[in-house]
Amino acid sequence: MSTVAPSSQEVQRPQRTIGPLTWLRENLFNTWYNSLITLLILWLLLRTVPAFAQWLFSANWEPILTRPVLYFVGQYPVAELWRVGVGVGLISFFFGLSWGTWGGPVRTFAIALMAGYAVVALIPVSLETIGLTARLFMVANIGLVIAGLGASRTPLGQGRWVLIGWIVIFFLFILLLRGFEGTPLELVSTGRWGGLMLNLMVAAVGIVASFPLGVLLALGRRSNLPVVRLFSTLFIELVRGVPLITILFMGSLLLPLFLPEDVRIDRVIRAVIGITLFSAAYMAENVRGGLQAIPEGQYEAARAIGLNAPLTTLLIILPQALRLVIPAIVGQFIALFKDTTLLIIVGINEILGIGKSIVLGNPEWVGAQIEVYLFIAALFWVFTYAMSYSSRRLERALGVGER
Amino acid sequence: MEDRDIQILKHGGIPFWRDVRVLKAAGQIISAIVVLGFLYFLASNALEAANSRGLSLGFGFLDDSAGFAIDDTPIAYDPSSTFGRALLVGLLNTIRVAFLGIVLATLLGIVVGTARLSSNWLVRNLANVYVETIRNVPLLVQLFFWFFAVFVRLPPVEESITLGRFLILNQRGVYVVAAHPTGTFFAWLATAVAGLLLALILYWRLNAHQLRTGRPTYPLTVAIATFILLPLVGWLLLSQPLAFDFPELGAFNYEGGTSLTTNFAALLVGLVIYTASFIAEIVRAGIQAVSKGQVEAARAVGLSNLQAMRLVIFPQALRVIIPPLISQYLNLTKNSSLAVAIGFKDFFAVGKTIIDQAGRAVPVFALIMLGYLVLSLTYSFIMNIYNRRIAFVER
Numbered sequence: 123m124s125t126v127a128p129s130s131q132e133v134q135r136p137q138r139t140i141g142p143l144t145w146l147r148e149n150l151f152n153t154w155y156n157s158l159i160t161l162l163i164l165w166l167l168l169r170t171v172p173a174f175a176q177w178l179f180s181a182n183w184e185p186i187l188t189r190p191v192l193y194f195v196g197q198y199p200v201a202e203l204w205r206v207g208v209g210v211g212l213i214s215f216f217f218g219l220s221w222g223t224w225g226g227p228v229r230t231f232a233i234a235l236m237a238g239y240a241v242v243a244l245i246p247v248s249l250e251t252i253g254l255t256a257r258l259f260m261v262a263n264i265g266l267v268i269a270g271l272g273a274s275r276t277p278l279g280q281g282r283w284v285l286i287g288w289i290v291i292f293f294l295f296i297l298l299l300r301g302f303e304g305t306p307l308e309l310v311s312t313g314r315w316g317g318l319m320l321n322l323m324v325a326a327v328g329i330v331a332s333f334p335l336g337v338l339l340a341l342g343r344r345s346n347l348p349v350v351r352l353f354s355t356l357f358i359e360l361v362r363g364v365p366l367i368t369i370l371f372m373g374s375l376l377l378p379l380f381l382p383e384d385v386r387i388d389r390v391i392r393a394v395i396g397i398t399l400f401s402a403a404y405m406a407e408n409v410r411g412g413l414q415a416i417p418e419g420q421y422e423a424a425r426a427i428g429l430n431a432p433l434t435t436l437l438i439i440l441p442q443a444l445r446l447v448i449p450a451i452v453g454q455f456i457a458l459f460k461d462t463t464l465l466i467i468v469g470i471n472e473i474l475g476i477g478k479s480i481v482l483g484n485p486e487w488v489g490a491q492i493e494v495y496l497f498i499a500a501l502f503w504v505f506t507y508a509m510s511y512s513s514r515r516l517e518r519a520l521g522v523g524e525r
Numbered sequence: 526m527e528d529r530d531i532q533i534l535k536h537g538g539i540p541f542w543r544d545v546r547v548l549k550a551a552g553q554i555i556s557a558i559v560v561l562g563f564l565y566f567l568a569s570n571a572l573e574a575a576n577s578r579g580l581s582l583g584f585g586f587l588d589d590s591a592g593f594a595i596d597d598t599p600i601a602y603d604p605s606s607t608f609g610r611a612l613l614v615g616l617l618n619t620i621r622v623a624f625l626g627i628v629l630a631t632l633l634g635i636v637v638g639t640a641r642l643s644s645n646w647l648v649r650n651l652a653n654v655y656v657e658t659i660r661n662v663p664l665l666v667q668l669f670f671w672f673f674a675v676f677v678r679l680p681p682v683e684e685s686i687t688l689g690r691f692l693i694l695n696q697r698g699v700y701v702v703a704a705h706p707t708g709t710f711f712a713w714l715a716t717a718v719a720g721l722l723l724a725l726i727l728y729w730r731l732n733a734h735q736l737r738t739g740r741p742t743y744p745l746t747v748a749i750a751t752f753i754l755l756p757l758v759g760w761l762l763l764s765q766p767l768a769f770d771f772p773e774l775g776a777f778n779y780e781g782g783t784s785l786t787t788n789f790a791a792l793l794v795g796l797v798i799y800t801a802s803f804i805a806e807i808v809r810a811g812i813q814a815v816s817k818g819q820v821e822a823a824r825a826v827g828l829s830n831l832q833a834m835r836l837v838i839f840p841q842a843l844r845v846i847i848p849p850l851i852s853q854y855l856n857l858t859k860n861s862s863l864a865v866a867i868g869f870k871d872f873f874a875v876g877k878t879i880i881d882q883a884g885r886a887v888p889v890f891a892l893i894m895l896g897y898l899v900l901s902l903t904y905s906f907i908m909n910i911y912n913r914r915i916a917f918v919e920r
Contacts, residue, residue, distance in 0.1 A: 149646035156645045163647050349553035353560050363901040364894050365859040368873065375886045379574050380567040460663035467866050474666060481673075492674040499662045499670065506661040 182490040185480050186497050187251045192480065193501070196316015196471045202301075202308070206319065207259055209295040214239075214263040216288055218270020223279045227516035232267055234508040239263045292330065296323070312390035316471035318501060320390075324472070325459040328397040329405075329451070335398070336405025337444075341435065343406065344413055354406070361403035367464055369396045374468045393465055401458055408450040412443035448520060452513040456506050463502075473498055571887060582887050587612075593878055595870045596786050608879055615875030616896055622789065622871065623858040623900075626796045630857060631850075633797060634804025641809045652805065659802035665863055667799055672791035672867040679787070682778050690771045693779055699790045700772035703783040713766035716759030724752040745835075788869035792861065800857045804850060811846035812838060844915050848908060855904045859897065872896055 140148070151157040186193070195206055214235065221232040243260035245252060273279065278287075299315065301307040315323075342354030361369065373396030374389065381387070387395075416439050424434035466475040477494045481487050487494075541547045575582050587609035594604050599617045602610055640652035659667070677696060680686060685695035693700040731744035760766065772782030785793075815838045823833035862873040870878070876893045880886050 149644070152644055156643075156648075159645055160647055163651065347549055347553045347556075350556050353556065360894075360898070364897040365862040365873065367862050367865065368890070368893055368897065371877070372890060375880065376890060379886065380571050382570055383574065383577075460661075463663040463665040464863070466665070467863075474663075474669065478669070489678075491678075492670070495666060495670040495674050499666050502663055502666060503658065503661045507657065510661065 181493050182487070183493055183497075185484070185487040185490045185494050187247060190251060191256075192317060192476055193473055193498070194317045195319050196476050197314045198299075198316065198319075199310060199314065202310055205298045205301075205307075205310075209291075209298055211263060211266050212291045212295065214266040215270040215273075216284070216291060218267040218272075219274050219279060219284055219287070220270075221267070222271045222274020223281055223284045226519040227512045230515050231508060231512040232271075234512070236264050236267050238504065238508075239267075292326070296327075312388050315390065316473075317476050318473045318505075320465075320470070320472045321459060321462040322505075324390075324394055324397060324462045324465065325455060327394055328401045328458050328462075329455045331394075331398040332401035332405045333451075335402035337409050337440070339402060339406035340409035340413060343410055358403045358406050361400055362407070366397075366400050366461055367467060369400050370464060370468050372396065389468070390470060393468055393470055397458065397462070401454065404454055405451070408447045408454060409443065411450065412445075412447035413439065415446055416443055445520065449513055449517040452509065452516060456509050456513070459509075460502065460506065473501070575887075580884055584888050584892075586883060586885055586888070589883075591879070593882060595875070597789055597870060608883070611875050611879065612872070612892060612896075615870055615872040618789075618864075618870060618875075619858070619861055619872040619896075619900075622792055622796070622861045622864070622869075623854075626793055626800065626857050626861065627854050629793070629797045630800040630804055630853075633801035635808055637801060637805035638808025639812070641805060642812060656802045656805050659799060660806075664795065664799045664860055665866060668791065668795040668863055668867055671795045672788065676787040676791040682774075685774075685779070693772050693782075695779070696787065697778055698787055699785040700779045701783045701785070702772065703770045703781070704767040705770055707765055707768050709763040710766040713756070713759050713763050716763075717756040720752050720755030720759075723755065724748040727751055786869070788864070788867055791867055792864050792869050792871075796857055796860060799860070800853055803853050803856075807846055807849045807853065808842075811842040814845045815841045847911055847915070851904055851908045851911070855901050858900055858904075862897075 150160045191203075195203065198206065217228070217232045217235055220228045239260040242252065243257045243264075274284075277283070298307070299310065300312070301309045303309040339354045339358055342350045343358060345351050345354070370393055373392040377387065377392055377395070420438055420442070421434060424438040429437065462472055463474045465472045466478065469475075471479070477498050481491050481494050571582070574580070588607050590605050591608045591611040592604050593611070595602055595611065595614055597618055598614050599621055600614060602614045637652045637655055640648045641656065643649045643652070679694050679696045682695050682697060685693050687693050691702045725748070728744045728748035731742040731747055734740075735742045735744060770781045772779040772784070774780075819837055819841065820833055823837040824830075828836060861871055864871040865874040865877055868874075873893060876889045880889050
């Protein structure tokens with residue numbers, strides 16, 4: 123890409139410098155009712171913000187500080203926590219790698235990730251709460267992101283390899299967490315997985331697994347075969363018409379009934395199946411939006427060079443359509459990540475469930491529910507805000523809506 | 526080319542495995558067999574399981590006595606009522622929370638959405654903070670916060686939080702003043718209806734006059750004044766068409782007025798605050814979607830700021846706003862099923878209770894899905910009507 127030198131005819135608009143007083147008058151006191159509203163809000167803020175700040179310092183943070191790791195990994199055996207560490211380390215490395223390869227929006231997220239690590243490493247609480255190992259692990263992760271960034275200069279940094287690498291470490295992470303029966307890498311049943319890790323994992327598996335299904339459903343809904351169209355439309359509308367929680371309950375209560383008696387599926391897997399089917403219906407609608415945005419000329423051109431219908435879809439239409447829906451898929455991932463909290467209702471120890479059992483587990487902490495739920499809300503906020511901010515950058519980088 | 530055609534004809538036409546018609550038919554038959562076969566597999570397993578465990582898959586149980594209590598009952602219900610009645614109570618509860626939630630979330634959403642476009646820096650940024658905070662926190666976490674951290678921990682009855690005699694908050698519930706119609710209520714209602722009709726007629730006539738002559742006749746002001754004044758006069762002339770029933774502290778708790786359980790209040794507050802943040806974004810985007818030239822043109826023909834907003838910008842923004850707004854309404858309705866996590870007996874929660882107490886998972890789930898599907902089809906129906914009405918008439 124070549125840069126265009128600014129033309130000499132371009133005229134710079136004169137800089138307008140405004141003093142603080144002018145700023146106040148223009149932005150807070152420009153009309154009589156705005157002045158009134160400003161004063162009212164200032165009064166309210168003065169009454170609430172100091173009280174809230176005071177509460178923050180006097181609140182009972184014990185339920186969180188006693189064992190913060192519970193909120194992140196749940197009941198995962200402490201002796202096996204290194205597996206989570208290895209997985210997180212790999213992810214950090216790949217974020218660095220992707221930053222170097224794709225730049226732009228991933229960079230935002232990778233920087234946010236490093237900032238997050240730095241914050242955790244430096245949180246001014248005692249070493250008993252966040253141990254030295256944990257703090258050093260955070261610092262090591264920052265190093266891994268940077269190492270990944272460096273590695274992107276090597277042949278490893280080709281877009282294709284990075285993408286394949288992501289898929290490989292995704293499955294590797296799950297296998298590592300699970301382990302194998304009768305090997306040194308002991309089996310840790312999914313019943314012991316928990317915390318924010320489980321939320322993120324279920325959302326990630328849900329999006330990845332629902333992707334092929336969603337693409338098929340979207341193609342089915344636009345197919346010119348009436349039977350295929352009918353089945354796809356029925357599935358999509360049926361699933362989108364009911365709340366996620368009914369689908370989760372169907373997975374937990376009905377699925378065992380509908381399968382042969384000797385088939386037993388793990389509770390977490392059943393929830394993941396439910397979430398995948400739910401997500402597939404929404405994915406299908408997103409992909410359909412992308413398919414509809416492809417101009418008719420593309421189909422005609424593909425036919426003109428002699429491609430048949432399946433090849434046209436596979437080689438011409440889908441690659442363009444999927445590129446258009448990346449931001450929508452990121453948005454769907456964020457929504458799904460938030461929706462994973464519903465797993466608590468089917469008795470899975472995701473982060474909200476952990477918080478609830480911590481509060482209920484100690485009679486002294488029952489009064490500290492505000493603190494616990496605020497903490498969980500803040501964690502979710504940090505993750506989803508970072509993701510939605512990056513996805514807005516991504517939209518701009520892909521130029522969606524500009525063509 | 527012609528050679529090839531002749532060759533094809535010589536060999537008896539296109540082979541059937543390359544004939545598009547045959548392929549299409551085969552594709553449909555195969556997909557039908559796969560889907561129906563899968564459904565048959567599931568259904569036969571369910572029937573087998575039902576037979577071996579002696580479960581019935583029918584709907585006959587709906588006439589049996591439910592045997593569990595429900596706190597919030599918009600219609601008469603007690604534990605001896607039938608399962609069918611329990612489900613109806615649940616459905617009405619869902620509709621009640623959805624209706625109130627939609628009205629309140631829309632109001633709050635419009636306020637916040639327009640506040641995001643305010644020229645006041647403080648207002649604008651407060652609205653931004655509200656939207657960005659609420660949207661990025663899962664609804665269930667917010668519901669847990671509202672219920673377990675706020676409403677359950679309200680003060681006991683003796684130390685209730687009161688807002689005059691109109692609103693009382695304590696850990697047993699929320700008590701609001703209620704209005705009951707008295708003997709003169711219908712006479713007053715007649716004046717109110719008359720006021721509304723007169724206001725509509727006046728608005729229409731004055732507007733037509735204004736359009737014809739170009740002289741300002743202030744149709745909206747006159748119409749609103751009529752609509753307020755006539756019922757007000759009626760109110761003063763007829764003594765007390767509505768009797769106010771204030772909640773009063775009784776022996777154990779507040780009595781009278783309208784009471785909401787804390788579960789209902791927490792669900793409503795959570796849903797309204799969450800959904801309003803999405804509605805605010807829709808409203809803001811809708812207003813910003815109207816091109817700037819429209820505002821400038823409106824100002825250029827001499828409309829005031831308010832008139833430009835009301836007559837030029839808002840009608841155009843509405844076209845962009847309504848479709849996503851209705852899908853938010855649907856989301857709110859579906860999200861109200863999270864009530865089960867904070868103990869409010871909505872449609873889903875009642876169904877869950879029936880399953881827990883009486884088994885019957887299959888028929889109850891069928892009813893639950895049917896119920897929500899009917900609700901969402903209703904929304905789609907409304908949306909389709911609207912879309913047809915506002916569709917741009919193009920060449």
